[in-house]
Amino acid sequence: MRSKTYRAKTMKEALTRVRRDLGGDAVILAAREVRRRRLFGLGVRALVEVTATDQMPPEVAASGLSTSAAPSGADRARPEGGATDPVPSPGPSPALRARFGEPLSRLHAMVETLSRQGRIDHLLPDLPAELVPIYSQLIESDVPEVLARRLVRHIDESLEPDQFDHPESIRAALCQAVAECIPVAPPIQAVAGTRRVVALVGPTGVGKTTTVAKLAANFKLAHGARVGLVTVDTYRIAAVEQLKTYAEIIDLPLAVVNDPSEMTRALDELGPVDLVFIDTAGRSPRDEVKIRELAEFLLQARPDQVHLVLSAVAGQRSLRAAVDRFAMVQVDRLILTKLDEADSLGGVLAVLGLSSRPVSYLTTGQAVPDDIEPADRLRLARLILRQEELA
Ligand SMILES: Nc1nc2c(ncn2[C@@H]2O[C@H](COP(=O)(O)OP(=O)(O)O)[C@@H](O)[C@H]2O)c(=O)[nH]1
Ligand SMILES: [Mg+2]
Structure with missing residues (x-):
């Protein structure tokens, strides 16, 4: 039924x-x-x-x-x-069950459907039945309720009446509506002879160093750009060693900066490069003092772009905290990492709206240099909606 x-x-x-x-x-x-x-x-x-x-x-x-x-x-x-059926006692006779069993179970299913619908009706009066599964899908993908309601209302208003009959039209409208919530930025441009400085900031362990290595390797190997690296991740010896190892493998100059006053000299020491990637220490979003210190380093480096690196695995609350705290550093772009590890990406969608910064790159695994791609809003929308798997 x-x-x-x-x-x-x-x-x-x-x-x-x-x-x-x-x-x-x-x-x-x-x-x-x-x-x-x-x-x-x-x-x-x-x-x-x-x-x-x-x-x-x-x-x-x-x-x-x-x-x-x-x-x-x-x-x-x-x-x-x-009228002639005997009243069964104490329970329904097999004959009665045979006669009414199926209609009754159908009636039961209908009541269930209507009751589920009732709960959604309460939140979304007037929502056509065709959009109920869409709303449920958004909620299951961890899209916050307020945003999910806004999306289904938008779809309801934008679809023509006859499109409600076509699930593929509804899916396409949903994907489009989600994509419109995702601002994206074009990939970094390397211009030969002009030094561009790009810094990656973000909480600890989100994948900054790995992403710097992926970007540096791709720009050098695929685009033939002259790339240099700077690390201000001097809190952990191992962290400097990590970037040093990548610099050696990819064959790139690396400068280690311990104090903001050393930044200008370190950049000059890299020689004639088209792109400099600055890897920074992971700061806990709660650690305001360290984020201020990071701002000092960046003030000296005068980067052309600062990308805030956020892990898709993080919960909505920590994503929000990171966006709030790193606003102290002038962030221009977002990089979303660990898409391969995230169970759902709805929380990311909420944070994109909060930050209003465009997404530049997505990373999809640990492999350097392969697991990175420029952000594409439709691809990210399909991943959020689970209409597409990571290749
Ligand atoms: N699954 C997965 N792991 C990643 C990704 N990016 C980085 N990692 C891993 O996350 C861990 C922390 O990365 P790291 O670059 O040291 O983070 P940082 O502290 O922000 O510099 C390492 O084990 C990386 O291999 C990704 O896109 N997917
Ligand atoms: Mg690091």
Whole structure:
């Protein structure tokens, strides 16, 4: 048994779609006129909304409005032979179960569906049935409720009535709506003969050093750019060693800066390079003093771009904390790491709205230099919605 809501410009059109979809025995559960504000406030459009089900137990069907003009309400039909059936005691007889078992279980399923729908109706009155699974999918992907509601409302307003019949149109509209929430930036440009300085900042362990290595290797090997590295990650000896190892493998000059006053000299010592990547120490978003210290280093380096590195594995709360605290450093872009490890990406979507900075790169594994790609809003939207797997 299926129950669906249809929207059309006229009642005739709605009933035609009900019959075509659910068959001649379809029963109308509700019909009403809905007024929808058009996008960008371009007036109001009136639509007819009809909720119908394809079949019902006879006694329930008789209380509804059927497209095949079944009697309603008072004219309640008895189930065939119902008057002569003995009243079972204490439980239903096998004969009775055989007769009513299936309609009753269907009725039960319908009540379940309506009750689930009821919960969503409470939050989203007027949401067409076709969009209920979309809302559920967003919630399951950890998209915050407020954002999920905004997205389904947007889809509801932007779809034409006949598109509600096509799940692929709904999926495409959802993907588009999510993609529109994701600002992206073009990849870093290396211009021969002009020194560009790019710094990566972010909490500890999110993948800054690995991402610097991926970017540096790609720019040198794939684009033939002259690349230099600077590390201010001097809190942990191992962290400097980590970048040194990459610098040796990729064959790049590396400067270690222990104090902001050494920055200008260190940059000059790299020689004629087109791109400098600055790797920084991971700062706990709670550690305001260290983030100020980081700001000092960056003030001296005068980077062309600062990318805040965020791990997709982090919970929404820590992502928000990182965005808030690193706002003290002038962040221009976001890099999302560890997409391969994240169970869901809905939290990332919420944080993108909060930060309003565009995403520059996505990283998808530990392999240097392969597991990195320039951010693509449709790809990220499909990943968030699980319409696509990481290759
Ligand atoms: N699965 C996965 N692991 C990553 C990714 N990027 C970095 N890592 C791993 O995360 C760990 C911390 O990375 P690191 O670059 O040292 O982080 P940092 O402290 O921010 O510099 C290392 O084990 C990396 O291999 C990624 O995209 N996916
Ligand atoms: Mg590091």
